[in-house]
Amino acid sequence: MADPTEDELREDAGDGYELDERLVPQVRLAVATENRARLDELLEPLHAADIADLLEQIDSGPRRALLAMASDIVDGEVLSELSDSPREEIIEFLPDSVVNEAVRDLDSDDVVDILEDLTEPQQEAILDALDDADRAAVEQSLAYPEESAGRLMQREVVAGPEHWTVGEAIDYLRGTEGLPEHFYHMILVDPRMRPIGYVTLGRILGARREVLLRDITEDTFRTIPADQDEGEVAYAFNQYHLISAPVIDETERLVGVITIDDAMIVLDEEHEEDILRLAGVPEGSLTDRVLATTKRRFPWLAVNLLTAILASLVIAQFEDAIATIVALAVLMPIVASMGGNAGTQSLTVAVRSIATKDLTGSNVWRVIRRECLVGLLNGVIFAVVMALVGVIWFGSPALGGVIAVAMVVNMVVAGLAGTMIPVLLDRLGVDPALASGAFVTTVTDIVGFFAFLGLAAAVLL
Amino acid sequence: MADPTEDELREDAGDGYELDERLVPQVRLAVATENRARLDELLEPLHAADIADLLEQIDSGPRRALLAMASDIVDGEVLSELSDSPREEIIEFLPDSVVNEAVRDLDSDDVVDILEDLTEPQQEAILDALDDADRAAVEQSLAYPEESAGRLMQREVVAGPEHWTVGEAIDYLRGTEGLPEHFYHMILVDPRMRPIGYVTLGRILGARREVLLRDITEDTFRTIPADQDEGEVAYAFNQYHLISAPVIDETERLVGVITIDDAMIVLDEEHEEDILRLAGVPEGSLTDRVLATTKRRFPWLAVNLLTAILASLVIAQFEDAIATIVALAVLMPIVASMGGNAGTQSLTVAVRSIATKDLTGSNVWRVIRRECLVGLLNGVIFAVVMALVGVIWFGSPALGGVIAVAMVVNMVVAGLAGTMIPVLLDRLGVDPALASGAFVTTVTDIVGFFAFLGLAAAVLL
Numbered sequence: 001m002a003d004p005t006e007d008e009l010r011e012d013a014g015d016g017y018e019l020d021e022r023l024v025p026q027v028r029l030a031v032a033t034e035n036r037a038r039l040d041e042l043l044e045p046l047h048a049a050d051i052a053d054l055l056e057q058i059d060s061g062p063r064r065a066l067l068a069m070a071s072d073i074v075d076g077e078v079l080s081e082l083s084d085s086p087r088e089e090i091i092e093f094l095p096d097s098v099v100n101e102a103v104r105d106l107d108s109d110d111v112v113d114i115l116e117d118l119t120e121p122q123q124e125a126i127l128d129a130l131d132d133a134d135r136a137a138v139e140q141s142l143a144y145p146e147e148s149a150g151r152l153m154q155r156e157v158v159a160g161p162e163h164w165t166v167g168e169a170i171d172y173l174r175g176t177e178g179l180p181e182h183f184y185h186m187i188l189v190d191p192r193m194r195p196i197g198y199v200t201l202g203r204i205l206g207a208r209r210e211v212l213l214r215d216i217t218e219d220t221f222r223t224i225p226a227d228q229d230e231g232e233v234a235y236a237f238n239q240y241h242l243i244s245a246p247v248i249d250e251t252e253r254l255v256g257v258i259t260i261d262d263a264m265i266v267l268d269e270e271h272e273e274d275i276l277r278l279a280g281v282p283e284g285s286l287t288d289r290v291l292a293t294t295k296r297r298f299p300w301l302a303v304n305l306l307t308a309i310l311a312s313l314v315i316a317q318f319e320d321a322i323a324t325i326v327a328l329a330v331l332m333p334i335v336a337s338m339g340g341n342a343g344t345q346s347l348t349v350a351v352r353s354i355a356t357k358d359l360t361g362s363n364v365w366r367v368i369r370r371e372c373l374v375g376l377l378n379g380v381i382f383a384v385v386m387a388l389v390g391v392i393w394f395g396s397p398a399l400g401g402v403i404a405v406a407m408v409v410n411m412v413v414a415g416l417a418g419t420m421i422p423v424l425l426d427r428l429g430v431d432p433a434l435a436s437g438a439f440v441t442t443v444t445d446i447v448g449f450f451a452f453l454g455l456a457a458a459v460l461l
Numbered sequence: 462m463a464d465p466t467e468d469e470l471r472e473d474a475g476d477g478y479e480l481d482e483r484l485v486p487q488v489r490l491a492v493a494t495e496n497r498a499r500l501d502e503l504l505e506p507l508h509a510a511d512i513a514d515l516l517e518q519i520d521s522g523p524r525r526a527l528l529a530m531a532s533d534i535v536d537g538e539v540l541s542e543l544s545d546s547p548r549e550e551i552i553e554f555l556p557d558s559v560v561n562e563a564v565r566d567l568d569s570d571d572v573v574d575i576l577e578d579l580t581e582p583q584q585e586a587i588l589d590a591l592d593d594a595d596r597a598a599v600e601q602s603l604a605y606p607e608e609s610a611g612r613l614m615q616r617e618v619v620a621g622p623e624h625w626t627v628g629e630a631i632d633y634l635r636g637t638e639g640l641p642e643h644f645y646h647m648i649l650v651d652p653r654m655r656p657i658g659y660v661t662l663g664r665i666l667g668a669r670r671e672v673l674l675r676d677i678t679e680d681t682f683r684t685i686p687a688d689q690d691e692g693e694v695a696y697a698f699n700q701y702h703l704i705s706a707p708v709i710d711e712t713e714r715l716v717g718v719i720t721i722d723d724a725m726i727v728l729d730e731e732h733e734e735d736i737l738r739l740a741g742v743p744e745g746s747l748t749d750r751v752l753a754t755t756k757r758r759f760p761w762l763a764v765n766l767l768t769a770i771l772a773s774l775v776i777a778q779f780e781d782a783i784a785t786i787v788a789l790a791v792l793m794p795i796v797a798s799m800g801g802n803a804g805t806q807s808l809t810v811a812v813r814s815i816a817t818k819d820l821t822g823s824n825v826w827r828v829i830r831r832e833c834l835v836g837l838l839n840g841v842i843f844a845v846v847m848a849l850v851g852v853i854w855f856g857s858p859a860l861g862g863v864i865a866v867a868m869v870v871n872m873v874v875a876g877l878a879g880t881m882i883p884v885l886l887d888r889l890g891v892d893p894a895l896a897s898g899a900f901v902t903t904v905t906d907i908v909g910f911f912a913f914l915g916l917a918a919a920v921l922l
Contacts, residue, residue, distance in 0.1 A: 024823035047681055049700045057823045158663075173666045182704070183663050184645060201662035202619075202644050205634045220508055238729060239510045241722045243643065243704075261702045264725050268699060271732040272813060278736065279809035280802060286814045286824075290831050294838040297806050301839055304802045305846065308795040315794070319787045326780045329790035333776070333797070333906070334769040341741060341765045345758050348740035352733060353747045362485040362518045363747075370751050377755040378762055385766065445794075 024057055031066045039066075043073055052081035055090065056287050064093055071098045076105040084117045085287045091122060100129030107181060108137045109154040109262060115142065116151070141256070149233050150226035152266065153247040153256030156180040159187040160213065162196055167209030169199075182259060184243045188213055193253045195246040197221050223248045226255055230266045235357070237263035274355060277433040278348060280304070303438045311336070311445035318453035321461055327394045328456050331386075331403055335452045338382060339410035339444030346371045346418025347436045354426050355433070368419045375415030379408040402459055406452035410444055417443040485518055492527045500527075504534055513542035516551065517747075525554055532559045537566040545578045546749055552583060561590030568642060569598040570615040570723060576603065577612070602717070610694050611687035613727065614708040614717030617641040620648040621674065623657055628670030630660075643720060645704045649674055654714045656707040658682050684709045687716055691727045696818070698724035735816060738894040739809060741765070764899045772797070772906035779914035782922055788855045789917050792847075792864055796913045799843060800871035800905030807832045807879025808897045815887050816894070829880045836876030840869040859921055867913035871905055878904040 023042060030039040043051060051073060055063055063086075067074065071094055079087065079102050091099055103111055103126050111130070115123050115138065127135050137155035144150025158179065160169055169186055173179065185198040197217035207216055220240060224233055224247045236242060237260055247256040273283065280300030288296075315322075315332070322329050350367070353359035359367060383404035390400030421439045422432035484503060491500040504512060512534060516524055524547075528535065532555055540548065540563050552560055564572055564587050572591070576584050576599065588596050598616035605611025619640065621630055630647055634640065646659040658678035668677055681701060685694055685708045697703060698721055708717040737744070741761030749757075776783075776793070783789050811828070814820035820828060844865035851861030882900045883893035 021822040024821075047701055049702075053819070056819065057821060059827065170666055173663075174669060176667070179663060179667050182661065184704070200643065201666055202634075202640060205631055205662055205665065206637070206640050208635060238725055240508055241510075243645070243722065260721050260725065261704065264699055264721065264728065267725065268728065268732075271729075271736070272817075275732070275736050275739065275813055276809060278740070279805045281806050281810060286810065286819050286828060290834045290838070293831065294835045297803070297835060298839055298842070300806070301799060301802055301843065305795070305799060305843060308798040309850065311798075312791050312795055315791045319791065322790050323784065323787045326784045329783050329787075329793075330773050330776045330780065332790075333794060334766070334773055336794070337769040337772075337906075338762060338766060341762055342758070344740045345742050345761070348737060349742055349747065352736055356733075358514070358517065358747050360485075360518060361482040366520065367747060370754065373751045374755045374758060377751070378759055381759070382762065382766060389770065445798075 024054065027054065027066070028058065028062050031062060031069060034069060036070065039070055048075065048077035049081045051078050056083060056086050060089070063090075067093055071095065074098060074102060076102040076110065079103070079114055080106065080110045083287055085289075085292075087114070088118060088122075091118065096125055096129075099126065103129060104131075104134075107154045107156055108134065108141060109152060109256075111138050112141045112151055116146065144226055147230045148226065149224045149228045149230060149247050149258060150256070152230050152233060152262055153224075153226070153258045154180065155256050156183075157187060157246070157254060157257045158183045158185070159189050159193075159195070159246075159254060162188045162190055162214055164188075164213050165209060166204055166207045166211045166213065166216075169204055169213060170209070182261075183257070184259065185218075186213065187246050187254060187257070188217065189254055195221075195223055195248065195254045198244075198246065200243075223252075224258060225250075231270050233258060234263045234266040234270060238267060270355075274351065274433045277431065278351065278437060280437060282434070300438070307438055307442040307445065310442060311449055314446050314449045315453065318449075318457055321453060321457040325399075325456065325460060327396075327399060328453060331390070331399075332449055332452050334386065335403060335406045335410055336445045336448035338407060339414045339448045340441045342375055342378065342411045343414035343418040343440040343444045344437070346375070346415050347422055347432075347440045350419045350422040351432045351436060354422060359423070364419075364423055368416065371415035371419045372412050373415075375411040375413075376408065379411030382411070383407040396460075398460055399456070402455045403452060406448065406455055409451045410448040413447045414440070414444050485515065488515065488527070489519065489523050492523060492530060495530060497531065500531055504531075509536065509538035510542045512539050517544060517547050521550070524551075528554055532556065535559060535563060537563040537571065540564070540575055541567065541571045548575070549579060549583075552579065557586055557590075561587065564590060565592075565595075568615045568617055569595065569602060570613060570717075572599050573602045573612055577607065605687055608691045609687065610685045610689045610691060610708050610719060611717070613691050613694060613723055614685075614687070614719045615641065616717045617644075618648060618707070618715060618718045619644045619646070620650050620654075620656070620707075620715060623649045623651055623675055625649075625674050626670060627665055627668045627672045627674065627677075630665055630674060631670070643722075644718070645720065646679075647674065648707050648715060648718070649678065650715055656682075656684055656709065656715045659705075659707065661704075684713075685719060686711075692731050694719060695724045695727040695731060699728060731816075735812065735894045738892065739812065739898060741898060743895070761899070765902075768899055768903040768906065771903060772910055775907050775910045776914065779910075779918055782914060782918040786860075786917065786921060788857075788860060789914060792851070792860075793910055793913050795847065796864060796867045796871055797906045797909035799868060800875045800909045801902045803836055803839065803872045804875035804879040804901040804905045805898070807836070807876050808883055808893075808901045811880045811883040812893045812897060815883060820884070825880075825884055829877065832876035832880045833873050834876075836872040836874075837869065840872030843872070844868040857921075860917070863916045863920055864913060867909065867916055870912045871909040874908045875901070875905050 027039065027042055030042060067090065074090065074094060082090065103114065115126060127138065130138065141150055141155065160172060185200055186204065187195050187198045189195050197214065198221060199213050199217050203216045222236065222240065222245055224245050226247050226249050242260060244257050244259045246254050247258055249255045282296055350359060386407055387400035387404040390403050391397050417440050422436045425432040425435055487503055488500065491503060528551065535551065535555060543551065564575065576587060588599065591599065602611055602616065621633060646661055647665065648656050648659045650656050658675065659682060660674050660678050664677045683697065683701065683703065683706055685706050687708050687710050703721060705718050705720045707715050708719055710716045743757055811820060847868055848861035848865040851864050852858050878901050883897045886893040886896055
């Protein structure tokens with residue numbers, strides 16, 4: 001097979017942005033044949049984020065071979081883009097000089113992001129490599145709690161006194177070395193460095209030199225306390241369409257700025273956390289190893305085993321009924337399963353609505369009523385279907401009636417539990433995404449088995 | 462109870478950004494007493510996004526009363542922020558003049574977003590109210606497919622010829638009326654209006670007037686085809702940390718620009734879709750009515766009923782075994798449930814990794830191997846636990862052995878199916894978030910019941 005050229009690789013990528021799948025074997029081949037020129041040709045067109053993805057997608061062995069051959073492909077940006085687990089391994093493997101060089105290029109927020117997950121000696125080595133000023137900025141950020149605005153912000157800010165004109169701002173910017181890589185506003189501060197408003201760069205560019213900055217500030221202006229949770233920060237950016245926002249300390253002085261691209265990453269991470277937690281996967285990523293993954297998934301499965309045993313205890317109460325009518329054992333999982341699915345639908349909507357702050361004290365009763373009604377309506381439809389199945393399969397209208405009633409009961413309970421449990425957990429300060437699933441399916445299993453078998457024992461025996 | 466003052470309302474809101482829950486009853490009271498001054502006092506400090514949330518959280522009746530009393534609280538921004546279903550109702554209710562006035566303020570992308578979900582006559586009425594130029598821009602955007610970059614972009618662009626200097630760019634911006642509300646780059650175009658690079662406003666402001674724009678363009682520059690799916694657009698913004706990106710038509714000419722705040726909204730919506738689809742909730746929001754919600758949730762429950770009946774048919778094959786050893790009926794849901802949960806863990810990780818393009822052809826076998834090993838390890842642990850439960854509860858080591866083996870088998874199958882099914886669905890062009898759950902739990906139910914009951918029938922009878 002002839003090697004595809006760069007253009008072919010690019011062209012075949014089509015509409016999507018993912019890495020071309022053929023790139024990985026090509027890179028492996030270049031590494032195996034120690035063909036540095038070919039490797040550079042393959043990697044040269046890639047964005048740092050794509051190089052990071054590539055490093056994550058190849059196994060540990062070839063990855064080390066690649067890095068041994070071409071450690072210079074890892075610059076600061078690539079390091080920032082890596083997930084925690086491969087990043088730690090790569091930093092461990094690379095010569096200190098390469099890591100230190102890479103980190104020196106980065107804005108303070110990216111250095112903080114890298115340092116957070118490293119071991120103490122690794123942290124020290126990197127901090128030692130920074131300029132004194134950068135080191136102080138990074139250490140100050142690290143002094144804020146994990147997952148706070150203080151960790152997320154960059155210390156490099158573009159600010160000016162409130163009395164400046166557009167002309168003065170432009171002259172200042174032209175005369176300043178080392179402006180941040182990206183900035184979107186000039187923040188106006190009072191003499192005590194407290195932010196009092198901001199002006200978009202577009203407005204500065206569109207105004208005459210003599211215009212006062214304070215006359216062209218944005219209408220909405222929000223500051224973010226440095227100790228605020230990063231999830232709240234991401235919510236504020238999304239809700240109010242912020243592009244950047246000044247971060248203040250407890251004395252209301254400007255200490256940094258958060259930009260929307262960082263907020264977007266947090267939003268993405270919070271979603272990932274929610275999706276995975278709803279499925280009982282507390283954290284971790286595709287690049288984690290078998291043992292770490294097994295340990296992470298174990299607690300949820302253990303909780304589920306307990307709830308499954310609880311449900312079995314309910315079934316055990318009706319052993320006589322089952323021994324007499326084996327059809328009960330055949331049909332009972334259907335009632336539990338339908339309740340579980342309806343409950344999961346309700347709880348997912350509730351968890352998501354709590355996260356977006358759409359489900360509040362003002363409308364919780366309306367939502368609970370709606371979910372129960374939805375459960376009732378769908379329950380009645382499926383009750384009719386199952387009654388027919390009962391009659392056709394087992395020739396027993398009484399059995400059909402029993403399963404129909406149990407189905408309606410369980411699906412209404414599913415709507416009720418699916419909404420109330422996440423709301424209650426949230427009020428108690430427990431993340432509803434993490435714990436709702438186990439509680440809701442326990443309720444629907446127990447109610448499902450109890451309603452069906454109990455009714456059967458009462459009516460059919 | 463004395464009315465809380467504005468400051469109290471604000472202060473008590475604490476760290477979060479959600480609406481103060483007490484605001485809703487206060488607003489209702491102001492409406493009921495037709496106290497317009499109080500209403501303005503309550504709403505005045507709110508951002509448009511919060512006013513939209515408020516309108517969504519109150520019931521239809523009070524909402525109409527509020528709008529009848531103060532229709533002017535609904536401006537263009539508030540309309541943009543509303544969800545589809547209340548927006549349609551509010552537009553229907555408000556006088557045309559208010560709606561038209563509101564829409565005239567908006568950038569073209571926001572008008573498109575509002576129009577998309579309206580009925581034909583409502584669309585016509587709003588289009589008629591626009592200037593000819595705005596109307597043409599909006600109609601051109603609407604000509605692109607739904608959920609494409611063309612729908613998402615704003616037509617208002619800031620572009621200049623490639624030979625311009627910083628000074629020429631500043632003079633142009635100062636001399637131009639009606640610059641877009643927000644813009645972050647000046648796009649450089651060739652004489653045929655094809656974008657060839659862009660310069661951040663920060664760089665323009667930091668450079669001397671005689672510097673050529675082409676000498677200070679960004680290193681990475683990406684154009685977005687107008688017919689590209691908006692999900693891919695959001696992915697590109699997140700992956701490459703874009704702030705804005707030019708959109709081109711099929712002749713590669715500049716037709717609009719997408720900014721990161723719109724991409725962030727799409728990312729948020731795509732996540733919402735994934736979370737809900739994984740739980741079998743195809744779309745819709747908290748503000749939908751009972752009937753609409755019931756209809757939406759029905760298909761997934763119907764699919765689940767079919768799979769539950771399939772599982773029951775497996776159980777029915779072993780009626781004799783169950784009639785002889787009723788303990789089988791008591792224990793069988795545990796095996797199925799553990800498999801279902803382990804499978805859901807694997808499939809959620811797989812679905813999420815496919816969405817973030819981390820799971821690809823290069824590492825799919827590695828991931829499958831890992832998931833099966835994780836299933837095996839956790840399976841062995843829970844097998845030991847269940848063997849003990851079997852012995853202690855039912856006094857039968859043979860029954861303990863049977864459930865242990867069935868547990869291991871089902872959890873390995875869960876890891877395998879939980880990864881392979883989403884990957885296969887994705888290759889077939891079916892959204893793995895939507896369909897994986899039903900398939901995976903069908904597999905784990907059937908394998909769980911079959912392994913446990915089949916083995917029991919072979920060993921214990």
